[in-house]
Amino acid sequence: MFIAEKGLEVEKREVDLMNGEQLTPEFMEINPFCTVPVLELDDGTRLRDNASIARYLEETHPTPPLLGTTPIEKAMIAEWDMHVLSEGFAAVGEAFRNRSKGFKGRATTGPVGFEQIPELAERGAARAKNFLSLLDRRLAETEFVGGDSYSIADITATVTIDFAGWIKLEIGDDQKALRAWYDRMAKRPSYSA
Numbered sequence: 001m002f003i004a005e006k007g008l009e010v011e012k013r014e015v016d017l018m019n020g021e022q023l024t025p026e027f028m029e030i031n032p033f034c035t036v037p038v039l040e041l042d043d044g045t046r047l048r049d050n051a052s053i054a055r056y057l058e059e060t061h062p063t064p065p066l067l068g069t070t071p072i073e074k075a076m077i078a079e080w081d082m083h084v085l086s087e088g089f090a091a092v093g094e095a096f097r098n099r100s101k102g103f104k105g106r107a108t109t110g111p112v113g114f115e116q117i118p119e120l121a122e123r124g125a126a127r128a129k130n131f132l133s134l135l136d137r138r139l140a141e142t143e144f145v146g147g148d149s150y151s152i153a154d155i156t157a158t159v160t161i162d163f164a165g166w167i168k169l170e171i172g173d174d175q176k177a178l179r180a181w182y183d184r185m186a187k188r189p190s191y192s193a
């Protein structure tokens, strides 16, 4: 979505996560952390995290800005993106990875396989639900997650809500601000890119 919002074209190569391609020696050479995404630059440099990829693309293609323009905008967007990642995305992941059969022995990403802890699935689901309330309250006050402009925080939050469907967590009927914001996000061309 970040790449599409920037209007960029990049050559894509899919990694078959469900069949463990990220754990093969070939992929570990590309990214020893065994995660996607990875952005490989023309000089061979590999950026192995969403945050570093976003930072690089923002610096090299500043328009449209997705990490903020003024010092305060940049700070607020970074703050909210971190809230969404730690309280939303991580909570959904905790719930999903600790309960789903497909993630047995793979409760965390990375080269080391960790066992599932069912209590963490329960706690993750409760945290994720709490996060939706927090986001609804935020969006009752601001047009976008990070403030007055569309940003990476909206992208991270949209993806988090979609992932929440995997733990059967949906936006509540009473969460009107969250619903209106999500519907606007889903209409952006980058959502279906």
Ligand SMILES: N[C@@H](CCC(=O)N[C@@H](CS)C(=O)NCC(=O)O)C(=O)O
Pocket: 017, 022, 034, 035, 036, 037, 048, 049, 050, 051, 106, 108, 109, 110
């Ligand atoms: N630090 C990474 C983490 C990304 C991440 O968790 N990616 C997941 C897919 S959404 C992954 O690669 N999973 C591999 C696995 O489950 O083994 C980032 O934010 O870029």
